[in-house]
């Protein structure tokens with residue numbers, strides 16, 4: 001039985017990936033800050049799939065908390081085969097010259113430093129057994145920049161750079177690295193970006209069929225179930241009605 005650790009499993013793509021992995025019989029470590037939500041998902045998946053699951057509450061921005069949480073994983077869950085570095089967010093939309101510096105810190109600390117802290121703690125566990133798969137959730141925003149999205153885009157370009165460099169660094173340790181880059185996916189993402197303004201968030205997904213978290217989860221599940229000698233390094237997934245970061249075919 002393979003073990004997967006998913007960050008940001010309390011909603012959206014991470015939560016949907018937990019469902020998809022549990023259905024495939026993976027042992028799961030679900031992480032995030034909202035422990036009640038993680039525990040609800042864990043209870044449901046235990047009932048539905050008899051899944052073996054633990055939950056860990058930590059903020060990926062906090063280096064010590066992250067390290068302590070990973071160190072606290074019981075021995076029978078510590079043989080991690082798959083790490084899904086999914087926790088992340090956008091905060092605000094603004095020109096760089098007007099940007100909210102607290103928003104920048106949140107995005108950089110979560111999307112870049114948080115991903116690194118988790119990877120630094122988990123990758124040695126994979127390397128010790130000579131195999132593993134790290135799936136980083138990047139974005140179309142890591143492929144092209146758009147107005148008002150500069151810092152978020154920079155964090156996702158960083159995820160792209162880190163995915164490429166991890167692939168080199170861990171090649172001889174038998175670790176596969178995939179950068180999964182979704183386009184518009186309806187989750188809590190835009191509500192978080194707009195600081196809880198659900199009405200404004202809803203408008204982002206109006207007039208076309210956006211991706212769902214389940215769509216991305218199914219693609220991640222496909223990627224981690226490929227034979228050992230195949231690695232999808234990089235994948236960009238868009239709704240059919242989206243051509244690039246800003247061009248949509250809306251009715």
Ligand code: NDP
Pocket residue numbers: 007008009010011012013014031032033034035058059060061086087088089090110114137138139140181182183184185186187188189190192213
């Ligand atoms: P959601 O807001 O639904 O989920 C984000 C998850 O990240 C939550 O589970 C949240 O958990 C977790 N998270 C956020 N900050 C922290 C933190 N500091 N410490 C620990 N966990 C944290 O959004 P998505 O599912 O859409 O986002 C998942 C990933 O997908 C992100 O990296 C995002 O950038 C990326 N993405 C999203 C796209 C979209 O259109 N939705 C498109 C391209 C990429 P909690 O709050 O409980 O800590």
Ligand code: 8X3
Pocket residue numbers: 138139140141149152182183184245
């Ligand atoms: C999320 C997609 O286009 O809002 O990464 O940046 S976008």
